[in-house]
Every structure is written in C-alpha cells, then in structure tokens.
Amino acid sequence: MSDAVGAPRALNDPHRSRLAALPRRTAGFVLALVAGLVFTLLAAPPAHANTLDGVWHNPYGADELYATQPTERSPRDPMAGDNVTVRATTWPVAPGQSVWVTWSVNGVAQTPRGASWDYNSGNNTYWKLDLGSFARGDVVEYTVHADVNGGGQRSSGPFSFTTTSWSTVTDVTSVVDNGTSVDIVTGDSAGDFTPKVRFAFPRLDGFDVQIAPTGAGLELSGLPDYTVTDGASQVEIATDELVLRIDKNPYRLSVYEGDGTTLITRQYDPAVFRNIGWASDGETTVTRIEDHFLTPTGERFEGFGERYDRLDHRGTDVHNYVYNQYQDQGATRRTYYSVPYFANSAGYGIHVPSTRYAIFNLATHLDDMAGFTVDTGGALDSTLTYQFFTGDQTEMLDDFTAETGRPLLPPKWAFGLWGSANEWNNQAEVEAWLDQVESSGIPHSVLVLEQWSDEATFYLWKDAQYTPTDGSTPLQYDDLTFPSGGAWSDPKQMIAEAHAQNVKVLLWQIPVLKENFTSNPATAPQQHLNDKAYAQAQGYLVDDGAGQPYRIPTGQWFGDSTVPDFTDAEATDWWMDKRRYLVEELGVDGFKTDGSEALFGRDLIVSDGRRGDEMHNAYPNEYTSAYNDFVQETTGADGTIFSRAGTSGGQSESIFWAGDQASTFGAFQEAVRAGQSAGQSGVPFWAWDLGGFTGSFPSAELYLRSTAQAVFSPIMQYHSEKADPSPSEARTPWNVQARTGNTTVVPTFARYANVRMNLVPYLYTEADDSATTGVPMMRAMSLAFPDDPDAAQYDQQYMFGSQLLVAPITNQGQTVKDVYLPAGEWYDFWNGGRASGEGVKMYDAGPDGIPVYARAGAVIPLNLNDAYEVGGTIGNDVESYDNLVFRVYPSGESSYEYFEDQANAHRRIDVSADRAARTVEVSAPALTTASTFQVSGTKPDTVTVAGSALPEVNSVSALAASTEAWYWDAKQQLTYVKVGASTGERTILLLGVDKAGYEAEFAGHTAVSTNADHPGYTGLGFVDGFANAGDAVEFDVWAEENGAHQLRFRYGNGAATPATRTIRVDGAPLGTLSLPPTGSWSSWGTASIDVTLPPGRHAVRIEYAGGDSGGVNLDNLVLAR
Structure with missing residues (x-):
C-alpha cells in the first residue's frame, strides 16, 4: 500500500487529534466524547480554493472489533453477495475537490467510479462510494484518487481483496485410521477441495477435532486406544468411555457415552443448515472455519472467560476478543479476559485453542443451533482445531486446565486483605496508611501502589534524581537520590516498614513505551528517550508489519505509544532488568500488571512470527508470562502478579481482577457474575475492587455489603481511581466512615477483615485444590450442583470452595435475601441455625450481614x-x-x-x-x-x-x-x-x-416472639409468648436415616401445672405432648415423642391447638434416633 504526499502520519485518521496517554481509567470517557464529535457535521469554513493536501483510505482501519474508522472499507473482508463500500477522507476542506476509484475485477479494468460527499468534520472532508457485490473468487483491486478542480491529484492505494463464500462438507468418501488418529474424508459442496476431519483421543473421555478444508495441514494425534468400525451408512469410533458415530450421507457427528446409547450431543442437521463449513475463494485462501451443533431448548452455555452480564449465554453471540472496556462491561458485553471455552449443561464442553477472533452463535441464527466461527489468518492450508470434553463442569475443568495450564497457586499472603488507592502517590500518604492500619487493628496483607513511578519509564520513582544511562544499562537503587520535597524520600525504607508490619508491596506496571507527554511529567525524561531509542534500534518492539514500530491507535489508552515484544527473549530480559532493582534491592513482592489489550491490526508482527490477528488476544498472556517468570525467579516463588487481561492459559501465570467498575449496586452484581464466570473458565484466583473504584463515592450500605461479599472472594481488595481528589476518595474503611458519617463502617469492616483472616486455612486449602484440579474457589451454582436445574438460575449466590454456600445481598435497600438451598441440610455459618433444601430460604441479614451456609458433613x-x-x-x-x-x-x-x-x-x-x-x-x-x-x-x-x-x-x-x-x-x-x-x-x-438441636428462635413462628431473658438456653435465645390458642412453632428438619426417631423438645415451664401441645409432622397429627413444670422459667426440661421418618426433609409443628393448655418457653428441638 502506498500513500500520497501529505498522507497522515502513523497510519491514523488525520481528523483525529492525538490524545496524550490519559490518566488511568479516564480514556474511555474521552474516547466516547471524541467518537461523538467525529460524526457531528461541522460547518467549517473552507480553506483556500484549489487546495488538496492528501487523500486517505485504510481498508481495515484499526482492525478493532467494536469500533470503525470513517475511512474503512465495509465490510473489511467481503464475501460473495456483500455490498462493498469504500470510505475515504481528503484534507483540508476546500471547494472543487473530487474523489474517485480506479479498479479492476480479476485483472479486468472497470469503469472508474466517483465517490459522493458524505460530510465535513474539522479539517477533513469524508467521502464514500459503493463498489457493488461480487462473486466467490473475484479478486478486486482498487486505488482511491482525489483532485481539486482537475489538478493536484493525490492517491491512496492500491488495495485489494479476494471474495469468499461458504462451503461445507458433504458425503463421507473414505475413512483412514492412522493408528493415533482417524481421518474422515468428505466431499466439498463447492467442488474445490477434498476436506478431511481428523479425530484424536488425548484421553478416553474426550477427543480433539481438526477440520482441514483442503485436506492439508493435519497434525493431531492422540492415544491408540480406540476402535474404528466402517459401516455402510455410518462410521463408529469408540473408546471405553465414548462412542462417536458419523453418518456418511451426509456427514454428521453424534457423540454418545461409553454405553453407545446415551446421546451427549450431535452436530446440526445439514439438511437445515451446514454443520462444518469454511469461507474460501476456492483457490487461494481459507479465511474462516466453523462448526455447529444441535442444542435443544433449555441447554445452558457457560464459561467464555470473565463475563459480567450473565452466566448462561444461550440466545446471544459471544465474541472471543479481549478489550479494555472502562466500566459498563455488562451492558456492552465486553471483557478483558476472554476464553474460547464453554461448558454445556448436557455434559460436554468445547475449547477452541486459537487466539484469533472467534464468534460463538448460541441459538441466535437458529433457536436450536449453536456453533462457533473462527478466523484462520487466510492461509490456504488453514485448519481449525477444537477440544471436546465430557463430564460435569468440575471434571471438564480438570481436563481443560490440564491442557491449557494449571492455575498458579498464589503465595499464602495473597489471601489476606489488599489495600490500594491511586491517591497514595507519595511516601507521606503511604506511611499515613500504614500507621492507620496499625492503629485500627484491621489486618491487611498487601499494599498496591499505582502512582509510584515517574509516569514515563514506569520503573523509576517519581522525583528521583539520577544520571541517565544509555538505553542498554539498567539503573540501580544507589544511582537514585531522593530530594527533599519530592514524592518519595526513601522508598526502600518505606517498603521495609511495610514488611515489618507483615504487609507485602506490589507496584503498578503498563506494557508501553509512552509517547505523549502533557503533564505528570510534561516532557519525556531523557532516560525514557534513551530507552525508546535503544529498544527500537535493537528490534525489541512490536513491528507494524512495514518495518516500523507498531503504535497503539490514537485515542486508545496510551495512544501512539510503542509496545515491547515479550515474545522476544532478549527484549524481555532487557525490560525486566530495568525493574530488577525493585525486587532484588527494595524487596518489592510483585507487580500489578495492568493493560495489554492494545494490539490492533492484522499486519503487525512479533518476534516469533505471529501476526496481529493472533496477537490481539495472545499479547496479554505473553505479558503476564514474562512478568510472572521474572517475579518467580527474583522472589524465590514467593511473589505474585495481579493482572487484568488474558485468555486461555492465563490462569497459570497470575491472579486476575475484574477491571474498572463503578461504585453502584449494578456493578456489584456484575462483579459477582464475573467472578463465577471466570471460575467456570479456568480462572480460580480472581478479585474485584470491593465497593467499586470509580464514579460516585460508595454509600456505607454498598461498601459494607460488598465488603461482606469480598470476604468470600478468592482475593479481597479495595481500590479507588482518582489521583489527587479532595476530599479523599480512598475506599479505606476509616475514610468511608468519615465520608458517609456512618459510624458502623469501621467496626463492621474490622469484623469482616478478621473473618477473612479466620478463613485463611480454608482459603489456602481450597486454593491448593484449585491449583491442582482447575476447579474454582468461587463456584457457580450450576457448576456445584449440575443435577439441580433450579440452582442454575441463581447467579447472585455461589459455593465458596467445596464447603460454604454464600449468598451476598447485592440489591440496594434489601435486608432479606431469598437463598436457594440445594437438597440436603445446611448450617448457618454464623450461628448454627439450619435450613433444608431443595428450595428457597428467606434469610434476614440485617443492614450488614451476609447469608453463609455450611453443607451437612x-x-x-x-x-x-x-x-x-x-x-x-x-x-x-x-x-x-x-x-x-x-x-x-x-x-x-x-x-x-x-x-x-x-x-x-x-x-x-x-x-x-x-x-x-x-x-x-x-x-x-x-x-x-x-x-x-x-x-x-x-x-x-x-x-x-x-x-x-x-x-x-x-x-x-x-x-x-x-x-x-x-x-x-x-x-x-x-x-x-x-x-x-x-x-x-x-x-x-x-x-x-x-x-x-434445631433452635426455636430460627424456626417458623405463628403469633409468638423470641427472647433471651432467662439463662440456660442454647443458641441465641428462645421462643417466648407461646401461651395462646393458635400459637405455633414449625421446625424444618432433616432425617439422615430411615426409621424410628424421637422428637425431643427442650422447654421451660415455670407454672405449677403441666402444659400440652399438639405435634404435627408433615401436616399430619402425631399426638399430644405433655410438658411438665420445670420448677422455674430459668430451668429447662425435655419432653419427647416418637415418630418414624423416611430420610429427607420434614416439617415438625408444635402448636397450641384446641384442648391444649398452659404457657411455655421453647428452646430447641433435637431429632434423635
């Protein structure tokens, strides 16, 4: 592609002003504002007549999924039948300009076609023209031209595209058993290729599939432990645990359990819509490959990474695309952490081990069809591989993480409380926080510093003085001096003080070589300029595909900056050596590895040869892998990194957090879903900024509700965005109490922080299990209870580890929560009260409580x-x-x-x-x-x-x-x-x-009250006022075994005469119970009645019925054998 004289620099649209690297988290707002302005028609005064400085067209724009530029081709990759529109811009705005396209189809010149004026904006005029639609295999080449009053011609191009269309497999023509794989050879609906579908078994209860439209490029192999039966109408491939049956005329796969009769799933009926398909011109390229399965009504599709809007994605299209979405991740359905893996409630899961863009259509194109379409990169011998897992979600996650990488067990200290605030940007702030932590007695384990650096190199402390070195030589701590009045007076001593309080320290990082400087600092330090020049000279930067450093698109966070290439071992060593003194000399315990979602454009290239279409999703993993390797090496495996973005396999490198949430109950609900969704996708070690980190300051209610929930999250952290706010925006409990005036905040937060430390033995045991098996700490109800379809509907509760059910209150103003309890008996973790499932329990949590139940056993x-x-x-x-x-x-x-x-x-x-x-x-x-x-x-x-x-x-x-x-x-x-x-x-x-005993104060009550004014009771009190006809107490009990039981009521009767009560079990009368005097109201006795019960849930009602007499206090009911 060639540019005319005067074309805009850096391949960015010239109408877009260059944004400086914005303060963290604010870029999203500014981008939205810019986007609105770009498409506003401005009545700009014309420049001098007969003026044309340039014309610009870029077919792919920034190659971003969620945004287009006004100089793109639409669609970027045309298929047969698509109407192709070319858009371009000229500058400056001036009368007399004309724009047209010269073009050819399959080498045959076409009549030039003129563009129509679209709009003016700023200094630019925008144009568009329709080229029409094309047939499969058409090669279209075009150049965009412009002149002014017939002179001063400029051009942009040439550009080209090859038109593709969909083909599909037809009948099976042969079967080849390779010993460790099986190839199914089929026909091609377009008649161009000889497609092959290869099956291999890496394990007996799962298989891998590789689809090769041209029959070339097959690589899969697996275990030899299978049999092949090639029949007249069907091929059967069987292991001891699975049976695959492939219809021959036409091709269609069905998957059965090992018995050969229990269907798990099957491909879609090709008589209705293709199952396996590919986009190709039939000669030079294959651009996309897809597969589709039948999905009956009610099947759930869960996983796909960290998803905020829902757990079940049926009825939606899910994009495998990492993206820096500032707030509103649920509404936009975007994510920082995308995994091309799902678990289906029918007992199977599919993972596409590709970092290229993929879309999963889940009962959207057809309401009984679910499939996935994956970009290939365009090579003619492209293939698509996917991995097929079976079992329940826990079994599949075990297999999935065995394939993609076991989660890395964080150090034990990571399971305490983390504190962070952007405003802690100097030593005085940090020391004040450490003092407050100590004086409050609220246990913290980790301090995260974001705005600690010079905001240029991101490895030197702000205001530190030093003699710049050439870009190859790293500085040491002794090379730095810290002037009086600077932000940091002695960071080494500060970190030592934190360590003396048993608080670990993490420092914020971003994978860029920053380009734009407007403030903080206003100009680039010489050391930073030296580093940039050296990195470019050594080839340590991501390449734009034309031999120049790739630059983040203008308007993105850190726009115009270059990016280190972490696929290059020398570049990685150079980058990390600059940061080595932080760990080895100062004792930093890890890094908060932010960003990394900034590679856009299919043409860019990295050291290992991968292009931008693969690297957009892959770069976050390369980044976290580089940092994790460095931290593990330099800390003796006692450090960690804390990251935002990733894809399949990222779990083996880092803890992750949910990114940028506002301080709202809606964002709170999204975070609870995101944690479960991440866990369903192989990411067990996860956090969010409790109470939100941006927007309006959180209310005391939101803060305490989210604190209670965060105690039962894999990682517990608070954080805030603003750098120098007044008043403080820090989400510390003492600041929230001061800001809201609610004096319960600090004592309530302290209690929950202590509960967090109480749970460390449980947390670390469950974390170790997660690291071993891939099963998450924060387990969606559908994952924990796969045989209970009702449980799957509750996305605001979850199992925390294997033993605790947690149901946070995530609605503003709510104090009573409907908690769904699966079958069995459940013990209230706070007070020992019990409830039975399956069904909904109304739980009164008060203003700051949280329902937490332990399962029986x-x-x-x-x-x-x-x-x-x-x-x-x-x-x-x-x-x-x-x-x-x-x-x-x-x-x-x-x-x-x-x-x-x-x-x-x-x-x-x-x-x-x-x-x-x-x-x-x-x-x-x-x-x-x-x-x-x-x-x-x-x-x-x-x-x-x-x-x-x-x-x-x-x-x-x-x-x-x-x-x-x-x-x-x-x-x-x-x-x-x-x-x-x-x-x-x-x-x-x-x-x-x-x-x-089942405590009476927790039972169902009719016209009675509770009290605690007589000693000797168990639990928190007893039922009082049980003295009139119609009064009743109903216990929800669970019989563990079948047979004879005894109901033992513990009661107080301070009267001189016996009382009586009628007993009903499951609505049926059992008998009358005599309750003799106990001597005083502070003395307790036991009255018993026998009953035969089957195992399970029962309602036991003790009531003051007609004929009953006397008043009693009721303490508890023991269900004994």
Whole structure:
C-alpha cells in the first residue's frame, strides 16, 4: 500500500487529534466524547480554493472489533453477495475537490467510479462510494484518487481483496485410521477441495477435532486406544468411555457415552443448515472455519472467560476478543479476559485453542443451533482445531486446565486483605496508611501502589534524581537520590516498614513505551528517550508489519505509544532488568500488571512470527508470562502478579481482577457474575475492587455489603481511581466512615477483615485444590450442583470452595435475601441455625450481614483467637495460626483434605456420625501444630482421643490454657476438642451425642416472639409468648436415616401445672405432648415423642391447638434416633 504526499502520519485518521496517554481509567470517557464529535457535521469554513493536501483510505482501519474508522472499507473482508463500500477522507476542506476509484475485477479494468460527499468534520472532508457485490473468487483491486478542480491529484492505494463464500462438507468418501488418529474424508459442496476431519483421543473421555478444508495441514494425534468400525451408512469410533458415530450421507457427528446409547450431543442437521463449513475463494485462501451443533431448548452455555452480564449465554453471540472496556462491561458485553471455552449443561464442553477472533452463535441464527466461527489468518492450508470434553463442569475443568495450564497457586499472603488507592502517590500518604492500619487493628496483607513511578519509564520513582544511562544499562537503587520535597524520600525504607508490619508491596506496571507527554511529567525524561531509542534500534518492539514500530491507535489508552515484544527473549530480559532493582534491592513482592489489550491490526508482527490477528488476544498472556517468570525467579516463588487481561492459559501465570467498575449496586452484581464466570473458565484466583473504584463515592450500605461479599472472594481488595481528589476518595474503611458519617463502617469492616483472616486455612486449602484440579474457589451454582436445574438460575449466590454456600445481598435497600438451598441440610455459618433444601430460604441479614451456609458433613479449617471468636481480633500472620480449628458438621460419612502447607502435606479428616449409636467419630490427622475440632451436636457424655478419656473444662479460657481437653459451647452447640501436635492419626470419639438441636428462635413462628431473658438456653435465645390458642412453632428438619426417631423438645415451664401441645409432622397429627413444670422459667426440661421418618426433609409443628393448655418457653428441638 502506498500513500500520497501529505498522507497522515502513523497510519491514523488525520481528523483525529492525538490524545496524550490519559490518566488511568479516564480514556474511555474521552474516547466516547471524541467518537461523538467525529460524526457531528461541522460547518467549517473552507480553506483556500484549489487546495488538496492528501487523500486517505485504510481498508481495515484499526482492525478493532467494536469500533470503525470513517475511512474503512465495509465490510473489511467481503464475501460473495456483500455490498462493498469504500470510505475515504481528503484534507483540508476546500471547494472543487473530487474523489474517485480506479479498479479492476480479476485483472479486468472497470469503469472508474466517483465517490459522493458524505460530510465535513474539522479539517477533513469524508467521502464514500459503493463498489457493488461480487462473486466467490473475484479478486478486486482498487486505488482511491482525489483532485481539486482537475489538478493536484493525490492517491491512496492500491488495495485489494479476494471474495469468499461458504462451503461445507458433504458425503463421507473414505475413512483412514492412522493408528493415533482417524481421518474422515468428505466431499466439498463447492467442488474445490477434498476436506478431511481428523479425530484424536488425548484421553478416553474426550477427543480433539481438526477440520482441514483442503485436506492439508493435519497434525493431531492422540492415544491408540480406540476402535474404528466402517459401516455402510455410518462410521463408529469408540473408546471405553465414548462412542462417536458419523453418518456418511451426509456427514454428521453424534457423540454418545461409553454405553453407545446415551446421546451427549450431535452436530446440526445439514439438511437445515451446514454443520462444518469454511469461507474460501476456492483457490487461494481459507479465511474462516466453523462448526455447529444441535442444542435443544433449555441447554445452558457457560464459561467464555470473565463475563459480567450473565452466566448462561444461550440466545446471544459471544465474541472471543479481549478489550479494555472502562466500566459498563455488562451492558456492552465486553471483557478483558476472554476464553474460547464453554461448558454445556448436557455434559460436554468445547475449547477452541486459537487466539484469533472467534464468534460463538448460541441459538441466535437458529433457536436450536449453536456453533462457533473462527478466523484462520487466510492461509490456504488453514485448519481449525477444537477440544471436546465430557463430564460435569468440575471434571471438564480438570481436563481443560490440564491442557491449557494449571492455575498458579498464589503465595499464602495473597489471601489476606489488599489495600490500594491511586491517591497514595507519595511516601507521606503511604506511611499515613500504614500507621492507620496499625492503629485500627484491621489486618491487611498487601499494599498496591499505582502512582509510584515517574509516569514515563514506569520503573523509576517519581522525583528521583539520577544520571541517565544509555538505553542498554539498567539503573540501580544507589544511582537514585531522593530530594527533599519530592514524592518519595526513601522508598526502600518505606517498603521495609511495610514488611515489618507483615504487609507485602506490589507496584503498578503498563506494557508501553509512552509517547505523549502533557503533564505528570510534561516532557519525556531523557532516560525514557534513551530507552525508546535503544529498544527500537535493537528490534525489541512490536513491528507494524512495514518495518516500523507498531503504535497503539490514537485515542486508545496510551495512544501512539510503542509496545515491547515479550515474545522476544532478549527484549524481555532487557525490560525486566530495568525493574530488577525493585525486587532484588527494595524487596518489592510483585507487580500489578495492568493493560495489554492494545494490539490492533492484522499486519503487525512479533518476534516469533505471529501476526496481529493472533496477537490481539495472545499479547496479554505473553505479558503476564514474562512478568510472572521474572517475579518467580527474583522472589524465590514467593511473589505474585495481579493482572487484568488474558485468555486461555492465563490462569497459570497470575491472579486476575475484574477491571474498572463503578461504585453502584449494578456493578456489584456484575462483579459477582464475573467472578463465577471466570471460575467456570479456568480462572480460580480472581478479585474485584470491593465497593467499586470509580464514579460516585460508595454509600456505607454498598461498601459494607460488598465488603461482606469480598470476604468470600478468592482475593479481597479495595481500590479507588482518582489521583489527587479532595476530599479523599480512598475506599479505606476509616475514610468511608468519615465520608458517609456512618459510624458502623469501621467496626463492621474490622469484623469482616478478621473473618477473612479466620478463613485463611480454608482459603489456602481450597486454593491448593484449585491449583491442582482447575476447579474454582468461587463456584457457580450450576457448576456445584449440575443435577439441580433450579440452582442454575441463581447467579447472585455461589459455593465458596467445596464447603460454604454464600449468598451476598447485592440489591440496594434489601435486608432479606431469598437463598436457594440445594437438597440436603445446611448450617448457618454464623450461628448454627439450619435450613433444608431443595428450595428457597428467606434469610434476614440485617443492614450488614451476609447469608453463609455450611453443607451437612462439612469440615472447615479456621484460624481463631484464644476466645475462639469468628470475627474476633486476630493478626495478619498467615505463616502460623493462633488456634488451628476444624469446624465439623457431622452427617453420615464425610471427609476433607486439609492442606498443611508448613509440611507441604495433605491431611485427610474423616467424619462418621452414627445417630442410632449416638456417636460421632473424627479422625485427627498427623499435624505439626496443636488443633481444636469444633463438632456440631448436643453435649456428649464422654470424649475420647485414641481410646483415652479427655478431661472436660467449663470455659473457653480454660480450654485455651489446656494442652488437651474438651468443652461444650451451649450457644453454638459445638463440642471443642483440643489435641496436641502428632506424627500419627488419632481417633476422636464423642459418645452419647445427638445431632445438634434445631433452635426455636430460627424456626417458623405463628403469633409468638423470641427472647433471651432467662439463662440456660442454647443458641441465641428462645421462643417466648407461646401461651395462646393458635400459637405455633414449625421446625424444618432433616432425617439422615430411615426409621424410628424421637422428637425431643427442650422447654421451660415455670407454672405449677403441666402444659400440652399438639405435634404435627408433615401436616399430619402425631399426638399430644405433655410438658411438665420445670420448677422455674430459668430451668429447662425435655419432653419427647416418637415418630418414624423416611430420610429427607420434614416439617415438625408444635402448636397450641384446641384442648391444649398452659404457657411455655421453647428452646430447641433435637431429632434423635
């Protein structure tokens, strides 16, 4: 392509003013404003007559998916039947200008065609002309010309395109068994090629497919453990776990389970619409390849990376395209982290291991068809490979991350609380924050500094003085001096002070060599100019495809800047050596690796030969991989990076955060979805900026609701955008309290921050499992309960790890949450109250609570203080625990594998509850530290450890002072069993113990109240005012076993005569219960009645019916065998 004299620089549209690299997060607003101005007709005064400085046309524009430039060709890649429009601009605006196109089709010159004036904007006139439509195989070449009053001609071009159309496979013509793969040879509907579809089995329960329209380029191979049966009308390829049947006339694949009869899915019916297809001219190029499957109504499609608007994408088109979308990711359906993988609720998943653009059409073109279309790069021997997984989502994620990379387990300190604010841009701000953290007693683990650098090199501290070196030589810390009055007086000492408080430090990064400087700083430092010149001279930059450094399109964040090529090992080493002193001399613990979504244009090229169509989505992974390798090397694998963008495989390099959210409840809801969606796509270590980081300052309500949720996120962080706001915009709890005037913010936040530290043993155990299997920490209900279609409808609740169900309140003004509980019994994590599924439980969370349930059979490792308080004051030390506690909710047989990282060992805990024998047995594994088991249940008669009776103590403080003992907590109905460290497994046995009582204060109430004015109750109180006809309490109970049970009501009756109550079970009358006097209202007794129950959920109602008498207080109901 050639340009006329006076063509605009840097291949950018000349009407667009060059934007400086904008302050972080503000570019999106400015771009929207610019876009609006570009298309506004301006009545600009004409320049001198007979003036024409240039004409410009760029067929692909910036090659951006979500935006077009007014000088593009439309469509960029024409197919047969498309009407082709060419747009161009001339400058300056002047009368007498004309624009036309000279062109040819298949080498035959066509009549030149004139363009029509479209509009004027600024200094430019815009033109357009229609070339018409073309047939498959047509090669169109054209040049755009302009003159003014017949003279001063300028031109842009020549340009060309080749017209393609869709072809598809027809009948199977032969079958070739290669020993480690099978080729199905078919006809071509266009008659040009001999297509082949190759199947290979990397594992017996899944397969890979490679589609080769021309029959060339096949590479797949796999295990030899399959059989091929070539029949008259069908080919069957079978392993022990899967059966593939391929109809021959025409080609159509069906996938069955190993029994050969249970259909998983099948390709779409080619009599209605093609299944396998490709776009080609039939001779020189294949540009896109696709496949389509049948999708019955009700199938769900989940995954696709970090998606904000929904979990089930059925009925939408999903683009595999990473993009820097500032706010409103849900409304725009754009994402920073895009993964071409989905899980289908029918029990299969598909991953397209390509970084080129792909679109997934999910029941949009036809309501029973789902498919994907993938760009190829245009080579004639292009192929499309996809991976087919089977099983439930957890099984498929295990296989998917085995293929794309296991998630990298972050260091343990990463699971504490992170603090960040853009306004912490000097040492005084940071030291004030560290002081406030210490004085508040709110445990923090990580400090992230964004505006720490000179905003030019992004590796030198702001205001540091030094002698510039040539671009090849990295500076050391001793080369820097920090003048009085500068932003930073001694960053090395500051980081040491943070470390002394057990706070790690991360520094912000961006992968650019910045071009534009208007402020902060106003001019480029000499060191930065030296670095840029050296990088260009050494070829360390992404190339634009014409031998010049690629530049980020004007108007994008850091527009016009060049970009380091992290596929070049020398370039990567050079870049990282500049930053080495930060880690090795100052002790920085990692980096916040922002950006990287800025490669646009199919022609750019990187060191390893890949072009822009592959690198747009791939560059974020190259960036995070380079930084992760550097951090792991320099920190001894005790550092981390915190990234925004990525695609398949990114999980093996970094923790990710959700990007730029506003401080609104809507953005909060989107973040909750995004975390689940990321997890469904292989990304388990994820965070968002709790409360949002931009826009209006968060209300106390939003802040506390999101704080509660963030406790139960993989990573917990607060952050704010503005650099120098007044008043402060920091999302610290003390600033939110000061700004909102709500004095509950700091104490509530402190309690939740302590809960976060309480959960570290659980967090790290679940994180280790995620790193091993790919199963996320934040698990969508559909993933956790694949056999419960109702659960999948609830996208504002999730399983957090394997044991806890979390249902954050994400609606403004809401205090009661409808929580969906799957089948089984669920224990309220905060108070031991119970509810049964499957169904909806109305949960009153008050102004700052969050519903959290433990599943029956759960074992939850915790770090608690000596008072054994969840949410009580505790420090930020993650390397040793105050009290390692295992909270146990016995139910039948269950087990849990605790990760004792100090010993790098997995410790299995088995729990067995025999309700008929009234025993609970817990295996205490070998542990390097003392531990306490909190076992839910009634008070036992005896507790033994390894066959020896353990002494009972009567208080928590006495337990804390003991080496080994047990204590029963009536409030929580927990038996605390404390044991010492041991090199071997021991059995803890609770004798004479029943399932914990169902607290009356948590039951359903009719005309009664609750109170706590008489001592001796269990739980939080008791039912009072149970004294009149019509009064009732209804318990939702769960029978673990079939057979005879006893309903034991604990009550108080301070009257002199017995009371009676009628008992109903599941609506049917069971009998009348006598409740004799207990001597006083502060004394409690038990009254029992027998019942036979099948296993499962039951409603037990105790009511004051006709004929009943007396008043009672009701404490709890024990369901015993």
